[in-house]
Amino acid sequence: MTLTPSIFDGIPAGLLDCPATELASVLGGPALIRIRGAREPALFVSVLLHGNEVSGWNAVRRLLDMAQPLPRSLVLFIGNVHAAARGVRMLPGQHDFNRIWRGEVIGPEAALADDVRSWLRGVSLFAAVDLHNNTGHNPHYSVLTRLDAGCRGLAYLFSDKAVYVEEPDTVLARVFDDVCPVVTLELGPIGDPMCEERAVDFLTRCMMLTVVPVGGEISLFRTRVRVHIQPGTDFSFADDRREAPLVLTSGVEGVNFHALPAGTRFGHSTRPLAEVLRVLDVAHRDVTDEYFELRNGDVELRRAVVPAMYTTDPLVVMQDCLCYFMEPMGR
Numbered sequence: 316m317t318l319t320p321s322i323f324d325g326i327p328a329g330l331l332d333c334p335a336t337e338l339a340s341v342l343g344g345p346a347l348i349r350i351r352g353a354r355e356p357a358l359f360v361s362v363l364l365h366g367n368e369v370s371g372w373n374a375v376r377r378l379l380d381m382a383q384p385l386p387r388s389l390v391l392f393i394g395n396v397h398a399a400a401r402g403v404r405m406l407p408g409q410h411d412f413n414r415i416w417r418g419e420v421i422g423p424e425a426a427l428a429d430d431v432r433s434w435l436r437g438v439s440l441f442a443a444v445d446l447h448n449n450t451g452h453n454p455h456y457s458v459l460t461r462l463d464a465g466c467r468g469l470a471y472l473f474s475d476k477a478v479y480v481e482e483p484d485t486v487l488a489r490v491f492d493d494v495c496p497v498v499t500l501e502l503g504p505i506g507d508p509m510c511e512e513r514a515v516d517f518l519t520r521c522m523m524l525t526v527v528p529v530g531g532e533i534s535l536f537r538t539r540v541r542v543h544i545q546p547g548t549d550f551s552f553a554d555d556r557r558e559a560p561l562v563l564t565s566g567v568e569g570v571n572f573h574a575l576p577a578g579t580r581f582g583h584s585t586r587p588l589a590e591v592l593r594v595l596d597v598a599h600r601d602v603t604d605e606y607f608e609l610r611n612g613d614v615e616l617r618r619a620v621v622p623a624m625y626t627t628d629p630l631v632v633m634q635d636c637l638c639y640f641m642e643p644m645g646r
């Protein structure tokens with residue numbers, strides 16, 4: 316399976332009729348598509364880095380259905396079409412397409428990242444937007460990898476909530492560090508039709524901008540740590556009513572973005588903490604003991620945290636993480 320991106324000038328025939336599951340049969344693999352509009356430089360938009368997160372692609376289809384020429388040129392990157400064909404985040408054995416843009420990745424995904432990066436060097440860009448759906452019950456929010464005024468302005472255009480993420484630093488947004496303002500949008504849960512509306516609205520407004528807005532009143536959070544389940548640990552959620560060495564409290568995903576006080580029960584474990592949970596800070600240090608303690612088998616929070624992206628999807632837990640813990644940064 317090749318991951319060499321196909322390059323298109325203009326929209327390939329029939330592409331806009333394709334739902335995400337059919338893109339692989341038309342494009343053959345990842346694609347970079349340049350669509351000339353009334354203004355330069357181009358807005359970069361990426362969709363389907365995760366194959367099952369289809370709201371971004373559906374929004375782009377609607378955007379491109381509008382009267383041409385577009386108000387601004389567009390560069391579209393369509394990511395993991397092979398995973399999209401099967402309706403999954405990524406295929407077994409693949410690297411996560413949003414974890415390949417820096418560092419020591421090897422294999423076809425690394426070559427893809429190199430190809431996209433070098434192609435982009437020849438294009439001048441106005442701003443960059445990476446579209447995702449959230450896993451778990453999260454509000455829609457922006458993810459910032461930089462805090463400069465342009466990035467914050469783009470974030471504010473989408474939501475009053477934003478998360479500043481330093482880690483992982485292998486995300487696509489990092490490609491634009493020295494290039495243009497960039498924002499990653501978590502549009503909302505997969506399957507929620509509002510996600511597509513939000514994306515269409517955001518992209519339409521972005522296309523109409525003559526300058527990138529600066530700043531805005533956003534509630535900004537900083538991710539401090541990622542919470543992982545130790546590989547190989549059998550775990551369940553309390554609502555599953557299945558016994559396992561680690562049973563996680565149900566309902567935590569309902570409080571994503573809300574403060575949880577120290578002492579909150581996070582789960583129950585019949586094994587030592589270090590065998591079931593691993594909390595990593597932005598420098599990849601194991602800080603599990605700073606965040607959790609085990610009391611009579613109950614896993615409790617040792618300090619107040621604001622969880623985000625807590626997911627009860629076991630596949631996402633294993634492929635990515637259980638959740639992030641954040642702290643407010645003020646406005």
Ligand SMILES: [Zn+2]
Pocket residue numbers: 364365368413447448
């Ligand atoms: Zn995603």
